[in-house]
Amino acid sequence: xxxxxxxxxxxxxxxxxxxxxxxxxxxxxxxxxxxxxxxxxxxxxxxxxxxxxxxxxxxxxxxxxxxxxxxxxxxxxxxxxxxxxxxxxxxxxxxxxxxxxxxxxxxxxxxxxxxxxxxxxxxxxxxxxxxxxxxxxxxxxxxxxxxxxxxxxxxxxxxxxxxxxxxxxxxxxxxxxxxxxxxxxxxxxxxxxxxxxxxxxxxxxxxxxxxxxxxxxxxxxxxxxxxxxxxxxxxxxxxxxxxxxxxxxxxxxxxxxxxxxxxxxxxxxxxxxxxxxxxxxxxxxxxxxxxxxxxxxxxxxxxxxxxxxxxxxxxxxxxxxxxxxxxxxxxxxxxxxxxxxxxxxxxxxxxxxxxxxxxxxxxxxxxxxxxxxxxxxxxxxxxxxxxxxxxxxxxxxxxxxxxxxxxxxxxxxxxxxxxxxxxxxxxxxxxxxxxxxxxxxxxxxxxxxxxxxxxxxxxxxxxxxxxxxxxxxxxxxxxxxxxxxxxxxxxxxxxxxxxxxxxxxxxxxxxxxxxxxxxxxxxxxxxx
Amino acid sequence: xxxxxxxxxxxxxxxxxxxxxxxxxxxxxxxxxxxxxxxxxxxxxxxxxxxxxxxxxxxxxxxxxxxxxxxxxxxxxxxxxxxxxxxxxxxxxxxxxxxxx
Numbered sequence: 001x002x003x004x005x006x007x008x009x010x011x012x013x014x015x016x017x018x019x020x021x022x023x024x025x026x027x028x029x030x031x032x033x034x035x036x037x038x039x040x041x042x043x044x045x046x047x048x049x050x051x052x053x054x055x056x057x058x059x060x061x062x063x064x065x066x067x068x069x070x071x072x073x074x075x076x077x078x079x080x081x082x083x084x085x086x087x088x089x090x091x092x093x094x095x096x097x098x099x100x101x102x103x104x105x106x107x108x109x110x111x112x113x114x115x116x117x118x119x120x121x122x123x124x125x126x127x128x129x130x131x132x133x134x135x136x137x138x139x140x141x142x143x144x145x146x147x148x149x150x151x152x153x154x155x156x157x158x159x160x161x162x163x164x165x166x167x168x169x170x171x172x173x174x175x176x177x178x179x180x181x182x183x184x185x186x187x188x189x190x191x192x193x194x195x196x197x198x199x200x201x202x203x204x205x206x207x208x209x210x211x212x213x214x215x216x217x218x219x220x221x222x223x224x225x226x227x228x229x230x231x232x233x234x235x236x237x238x239x240x241x242x243x244x245x246x247x248x249x250x251x252x253x254x255x256x257x258x259x260x261x262x263x264x265x266x267x268x269x270x271x272x273x274x275x276x277x278x279x280x281x282x283x284x285x286x287x288x289x290x291x292x293x294x295x296x297x298x299x300x301x302x303x304x305x306x307x308x309x310x311x312x313x314x315x316x317x318x319x320x321x322x323x324x325x326x327x328x329x330x331x332x333x334x335x336x337x338x339x340x341x342x343x344x345x346x347x348x349x350x351x352x353x354x355x356x357x358x359x360x361x362x363x364x365x366x367x368x369x370x371x372x373x374x375x376x377x378x379x380x381x382x383x384x385x386x387x388x389x390x391x392x393x394x395x396x397x398x399x400x401x402x403x404x405x406x407x408x409x410x411x412x413x414x415x416x417x418x419x420x421x422x423x424x425x426x427x428x429x430x431x432x433x434x435x436x437x438x439x440x441x442x443x444x445x446x447x448x449x450x451x452x453x454x455x456x457x458x459x460x461x462x463x464x465x466x467x468x469x470x471x472x473x474x475x476x477x478x479x480x481x482x483x484x485x486x487x488x489x490x491x492x493x494x495x496x497x498x499x500x501x502x503x504x505x506x507x508x509x510x511x512x513x514x515x516x517x518x519x520x521x522x523x524x525x526x527x528x
Numbered sequence: 529x530x531x532x533x534x535x536x537x538x539x540x541x542x543x544x545x546x547x548x549x550x551x552x553x554x555x556x557x558x559x560x561x562x563x564x565x566x567x568x569x570x571x572x573x574x575x576x577x578x579x580x581x582x583x584x585x586x587x588x589x590x591x592x593x594x595x596x597x598x599x600x601x602x603x604x605x606x607x608x609x610x611x612x613x614x615x616x617x618x619x620x621x622x623x624x625x626x627x628x629x
Binding site for chain 1: 544547560568571574578582584586590605607608614615616621625
C-alpha cells in the first residue's frame with residue numbers, strides 16, 4: 001500500500017464545499033446564458049456535484065476522518081489530518097465547524113437525497129422556464145444542509161439553517177403560475193420566518209446566560225456553574241431553540257406547515273424537504289443538545305431534565321402525524337403527515353438519552369434518518385411520477401397504476417412497507433433499534449415505556465394507510481370510464497425511484513456496518 | 529452611569545412580544561414581515577446588550593450576521609408576496625386556501 005497523501009484539515013469540509021461550488025457553477029452558467037433551458041447540461045452538472053459531494057463524504061467516512069482510535073478507518077490514498085491513526089473530531093475555524101463521524105454521516109444523507117432529487121427533476125421540471133435557477137437553488141439549499149451537519153456554534157448553526165431555508169422557500173414557490181405552489185411557498189415562508197425569529201431570540205438568551213455561542217464553550221460555562229445565576233434565561237432560551245428545531249424537523253408544535261408545503265410544492269422538492277431538510281434539522285438538534293447542554297449539568301442549572309420535553313414531543317408528534325395521515329384522501333398529504341410521524345420516531349433519539357448512555361438510541365435515530373432518506377424520497381418521487389403522468393392526487397386516482405407501471409409500483413410497495421417497518425426492509429431495523437434503545441433507557445425513566453408503546457402502536461396504525469396505497473395501485477382496478485393518457489416513460493424519475501428502492505433493500509444486509517458506524521458516531525458525540 | 533442589563537432585556541422582550549402579537553393578529557403579509565423584523569431586532573438588542581455586559585464581541589458580530597440574514601429573508605419574502613399578489617390579487621394571508629379540500 002502506498003503512503004497516504006495528507007490533505008489539509010479544511011479539506012474535511014469538501015462535501016459542503018463541492019455543493020457550493022456546483023451551485024456557483026450553475027449561477028455562472030445562468031448569468032452567461034440566462035434563457036437557457038438546456039436540461040441535460042444543467043441537471044447533469046447538479047447531479048455530478050451532488051455525487052462528488054457524496055463520494056467525498058463516503059471516502060472520508062471510510063478513511064476514518066474525524067474518528068478516534070488506531071483502527072478508525074481504512075488506509076486510503078487521500079486522508080485528511082496528520083494520519084489515519086485517528087485524528088479525532090476535526091475542529092475548524094476555532095471550533096465554529098467540526099467534522100466528525102456524525103457530520104459525515106449526515107453529509108452523506110444530504111448528498112444522496114440531493115442527487116436523487118436532481119435526477120428526478122430532469123423529467124419533472126421539463127418545460128419549466130427557470131432551469132438553472134432551480135438547480136442552483138437546490139444546490140445552495142443542499143450546501144446549507146450539509147454545513148448544518150458540521151456546524152458547531154450557534155452562529156454557524158443559524159447561518160447554515162438560513163442558507164438551507166431561504167432557497168427552500170423559493171423552491172417551494174417556484175411554479176409561479178400555480179396557485180397551490182405559491183400558497184405553499186407563502187405558508188412555508190411565514191412559518192419559517194416566525195420560527196427563525198423565535199430561534200434567534202433563543203440564541204440571544206442562551207448567549208446572555210453563558211456569554212458564548214460556541215457549543216463547547218456554552219457547555220463549559222454551564223458545567224462550571226457560571227450560568228447558575230441566569231437559569232431562567234437559559235431555560236427559556238432552550239425552549240425557544242426547541243421551537244426553531246421543531247420547525248426544521250417538522251415536529252409538533254411547528255409541524256402544520258408540512259402538509260401544505262409538501263402538497264403544493266413540486267414533488268421532487270417535497271422529497272428534498274421531507275428527507276434532507278429534516279435530517280439536517282435533526283443533526284443540529286442532536287449536536288446542540290449533546291454538546292452544548294449535557295444532560296447532567298444542564299439539569300442541575302435549569303432544574304428540569306430536557307429529555308422530558310423530548311419525550312412529550314416525540315409521543316405527540318408521532319401520534320398527531322400518524323392519526324392525521326390515516327384520515328387523508330390525498331396521497332401527498334398522507335406522505336406529508338407520515339413524515340411528521342417519522343420526525344416523532346427520530347425524536348426518540350433524544351428522548352431516551354440518559355446521563356451515562358444513549359449511544360444506541362441516538363445511533364438508531366441517525367440510522368432511521370438515513371433509511372428514511374431513501375424510502376421517503378422514493379415515495380415522494382413516485383408521487384412525482386404520478387403527477388408527471390397527470391393521474392390525479394387521491395388514493396382513488398392511483399387505482400390500477402400497476403398495470404401501466406409495474407416496476408415503479410413494485411418500488412412503491414418496497415417504500416411503503418419499509419416506511420411501515422415491516423421486517424424484511426431497512427425501515428424495520430432502525431425502528432427496532434429505536435425500540436430497544438427506548439426500552440433500555442426505560443430502566444432509568446419509566447416514561448420511556450410509554451414512548452416505546454407509542455412507537456409500536458403508531459407503527460401498527462401506519463401499516464393501515466401505507467398498505468392502502470399499495471392496495472390501490474396493485475389490487476384495485478382503474479375506473480374504466482377514465483381515459484388516462486400516460487406520456488412516455490420518464491427515464492430520470494424511473495432511475496431515481498429504482499435506485500432508492502434498491503438502496504432500501506440493500507441496506508438490509510448492509511445494516512450491520514451502518515449500525516456500527518452510526519453508534520460509533522453517536523458515542524463520539526456523547527462523550528465529548 | 530450605565531443602564532442595567534435588565535432594562536435592555538425588558539425592552540427586547542417587549543419588542544419581541546409586540547412582534548409576536550403582530551404576527552398572530554395581522555392578516556396583511558407585509559405587516560407580517562414587519563412584525564417578524566421586530567422580533568429579529570429584539571434578538572439583536574439582546575445580543576448587543578449582552579455583548580457589552582459580558583465584555584466580549586461575539587454577540588455584536590452575530591448581530592451583524594442576523595441583520596444581513598434578516599435582509600435576505602425579506603428579499604425572499606417580498607418575492608413570494610409578489611407572486612402571491614399576481615396569483616390571488618391580494619396580500620391577505622388568509623385568502624390562499626386552495627389546499628383545504
